[in-house]
Amino acid sequence: MAKIRRSVALAAVLTGAIALASCSSGTSTTTSSDSASSCAPAGGKVDLTFWNWGTGMDKAVDLWNEKNPDIHVDLKTVPNGNAGTYQNLFNGLKAGTAPDIAPIEYDTVASFRLVNGLKDISGCADVGTSASKFVDWTWSQVSEGKNVFAVPQDIGPLGLYYRKDIFDKYGLAAPTTWQEYYDDAVKLKAADPSYEITHFSQTDPNWFTGLLWQNSAKLFGTQGDKWQVSIDSPQAQEVAAYWQKMIDQKLVSTDLQGFSEALSKAWDTDKVLTWVSAPWGWSTIRDGAPDTSGKWAVAPIPQWKAGDTANGNWGGSSTAVMATSKHPYEAAKFLLWLNSDPEAVAILIKETGIYPASKAGADDSALTSGVEFYGGQKIFDTFKTAAAQVNNDFTWGPTMTDTYRFMADGIANALAGKGTLQDTLKDAQAKTIDSIKAQGLQVVN
């Protein structure tokens, strides 16, 4: 019967087996801190390979190649990280075929360090002294002590996208606290039962993580050489309980996945009225719900305590020099230029649609003017303020793929009424501890 199904499963098993073959002999990896000081220019002409997803990067690379005839960058477009490129990179690191440079999202930096896959570039070019060029919290995401493992590229501080026209219609202002947000959800539901204040997605556990981040929940910590898992913290439980109440009272939609056709349609037909999202989310709404042009606005994310200014982050990425690169000096030089040179950052903003991690980049003219879809509002001003308010000390775990998976599974159960978000945190905590131990790492919990 299941010829097709079998072949898919077989392919999965084979991919696994190949990956096994390439990953089992991990005894000879060197710790990257050894090479910290030994980052010297190669002298002569150098060719760098650069894997990247997203469109428009070629414009920035072309400009670099024009200006730097001795350091040529070859750009190769690949699927986004979780869609396969990370796996290719893991395999390539073992096989020695990884590119010189690749984008690594902040939440995955630790996973790459787990396989010693990133070069410590603190001794390369001006990397060691460049921290102040980037939004503060991003630097702690890519460095540990003096060691630097990547250069920040873009960020996703949170803000509230909301349907200003509908809020206005019922005399509601943008909520400034989560309590007000809840009250608005109740009022809107009473006004029209087809309204839902937002969708609670199962496929975006990293969205939920951003909300936990805002409430100072630290999912992970370290004590010396040991990991501490604190997914199930009081701060996280507070967030979970809040959203569980929203789910229980049917104030949020529980059957819409993020970035789905169905969600776009729900936005476009006035069913779902807000989205807590990052600056990159502006085009997601614009493209998904063209009929609602001019009706949306952006407000600061609601706070847990009135008057606070805490924020979290969802998405964004850094660019790293892979451990297999033979030219870390040149690669690091290119990365610093790409992510902090005003001309380069302006191209990234315009062509790839990123929101830059570079502090100066936030003042690019493309980010200081009004956006037509949002009724001419200067929406990026809100995100510029938000970026400076993101908690500084948030740490990702070494097995984030697993942690996200455990959270997504728990959320699925909560949305189906077979559990709660509070349970989700408990389960994710226990299972993550197991998964870190399974990688041979030590946990203090």
Add this chain to the structure above:
Amino acid sequence: MSASVVDAPKRRRLGSRIAPAAFLLPFLIPFLLIFIGPIGYAVVQSLQKVERVAGLFGTPTTVWAGFAQYQRALSDSDFVASIMRVLLFGVIQVPVMMGIALLVALLLDTQSARLKRFHRLAVFAPYGIPGVVAALMWGFLYDPRLSPIVSGLEAVGLHPDFLGTDHILWSIANVVTWTYAGYNMIIIYAALQALPSDILEAASIDGARPLRLAFHIKVPLIAPALVLTAVFSIIGTLQLFTEPEVLKTITTTITSTYTPTMASYSAASANDYSYAAALSVLIAGVSFVLSFGFLRFTTRWNGTS
């Protein structure tokens, strides 16, 4: 006895052993390399675990772990639940699909069936559609916010929840049945076509009507084909992957360990290769036991093989 008399047959015997082996090589070498090799490697890997020394991230070494990964798998309630889920799925879905396949095959086999070729093709066509596409298409038809079918049903007062917790397993079963009923039908139909016409003629002359002919003459005679398709279906059920994996992106009710293969895939994508290998070996083991057990059972039951 002279030496040559003894040696000659020996040499011939040796030659006659080498020759078939040599002819088999072109098959054996790739078979070993791309089939037995990875399986063997998975078994080896499933008996290992990763240990690290020094530092927050440490330097990894792979060491023997005995059956630790298997112990972990069997005490993993999510994995055990996924096995139970596909067993429940199989107990219902396989008989339903087989029944449909058999009925369609019998209908097509009757003398009076019209447009045989067209109907055969129509039933078989879904099998030609890649599983991912089929799942996406059905997903669209299930999605309450997009589906014309759901809005049609709602217009007459029905509120189906195809993607809800209670129904999602059977929504998947529907996609699987839709895809593979035609494939099974073709195998059964081929067996029917191969039945000796003299037996059927004799039965007709003895006065057997079509219905009696079908269930008392044809079905017992094609039992081996039915057993074959049933075994395929049992194996396929345990390996259920594509449909739930695709539907997972549109419904919030499918977890990453919904089926055993998905559990293994998830472990592999989280770099937990030894555990993924142990899960794969367990899935293979259960498939083997169930399909082989079914074969033994049916052999004893009606003497077919």
